Amino acid sequence: MDIIQKYMTRNRCYSSPVTITVKKLVLHSLGVAQPDSNVIFNKMNTNSAMVSVHGFIEADRIVQTLPWNYKGWHVGSGLKGTYNNCTIGIELCEPKGHTYNGGTMVNYDVNANKAYFTKVYNNAVQLFAMLSKELELDPIKDILCHCEVYSLGYGSNHADVMQWFPRHKKSMDTFRADVSKEINYIVPAVKKKISSVKETEIIEKQLT
Template sequence: MNLHKLILTNNACYKAGRTITPKGIMVHSTGANNPNLKRYIGPDDGLLGKNQYGNHWNQTTPDGRQVCVHGFIGKLADGSIATYQTLPWNMRGWHCGSGAKGSGNDTHIGFEICEDGLTDASYFSALYKEAVELCVYLCKQFNLTEKDIICHCEGYKLGIASNHGDVMHWFPKHGKSMDSFRAEVKAGLASSAPAEPTTPKKYYRVQVGAYSVKANADAMLSKVKAAGFTDAFVKYSE
C-alpha cells in the first residue's frame, strides 16, 4: 500500500470535530471520470500535482456540498497509484448521506476510489489491490474483520446510507464483487497475522566449582573458556 496523509482541515466536516468508534468500513467510488487524486485533495504536496480549478475538497463545502471521506485512492501526478488519508480514521465523516439514511457516518470509515471510464482493466486492478490492502490495514487498526466491510450500495440496502450504486456498477465489469473483495481482505489478514508465540526456552546452568579465593575461581574460568565454554562466568555470593 502506498499510503500518504493530507488531512482536509478546511473542510467543515473536519472542523465539526466529531469522533466515532469505527464499527466497519464503507467502500465508495467517485462517480466521475477523473482518476486523479488532485481533483479531490489539495493543496499540492509535490506528489499530487496542482488542481488548476481549485475544486478539491479541502474547503468548507466542496462543490457546495457537505461531503468528506477518510481517504481516497487514485493517481498521483506521475501516474502511480496511491492512498491518501484525508480525515483522522476515528473522525465522523460525511460519506453516507444525511439524516436517518446517513447513519453509517456514525459507525463506518469511508473511502473513495477515483473512477476512470470504468473500462481500463490495468487501472482497476491496481486500485482494487490498493483498496484491499487499505482495508487489511484498517481492520488491523480497529480490530475489524472482512465481515465488517460493505460498499455504498450495500449500505443503502441496510438502511444506513443514501441511494447510490457504488461500487457495484464498476466491480462486476472486471469480474469482481464485494464478496470477492471481502474474501481477498480475509486472505490478506490471514497472511499478515502474527506468528503463534513460541514456547520460551528453558536453560539449565551447571556450576563447576566454588572457591573462597578469587584467583582460584579466575583460573578455573580460564580453563573452562579454553575448553570452548565461552559463556562461562564467575558469580560472587556471600
C-alpha cells in the same frame, strides 16, 4: 504501497471534528471518471463542503484525508439513519474515459482499464486489510460498499461500487474474501510504509 496523509483541514469534518468509534468500513467509488484525487480533494477542502471522506485510493498511492476516528460525511442517510456515525469511508478513484447515465457507466473500456482496476482493487484490499486488523473488524461482516449501506437503510441511494466491480468480474463478496486472505501477511508491509510517524502514534493510541 504508500499511504500519504493530506488532511482536508478546511472541511468542517476536520475543523470541527466529531469523534466516532469505527465499527465498519465503507468502500465507495467516485462516480466520475477522475483518477486524480486532488481534484475531488480540492472540492471537499472548503468550509462549505457538505461531503468528506477518510481517504482516496489511486492506482499508485493511497491518500488519507481525515483521521480515521473523525466522523466523515460520505454515505448520506437512509430510512434507518446514517452509517457516517460508525464508519470509515474510502473512495476508489475511477479511470478516465467513461461517462455516466444515472448510476450506469457509459463507454467504459474494460480491456483498456484492466490494469488500472487491478491496481486500485489491490490497493483497496491492502488498505482494508490494514484497517480491519488495526480496528479489530471482521472483513466478512464489517466491510460494505455504498450501495449495500443504502440497501440496509443507512445511506443514500448510490450504486457504487457495484456499478463498476462486475465489469471486472469482482463483487463485494470477492473483495471481502480477498481482504480476509490478505489480513495476515500484507498488513505489516503496509504498516511500515505509513509516512507520518505522528499518525502511526495516533492510530496506535486509538487502538489501545
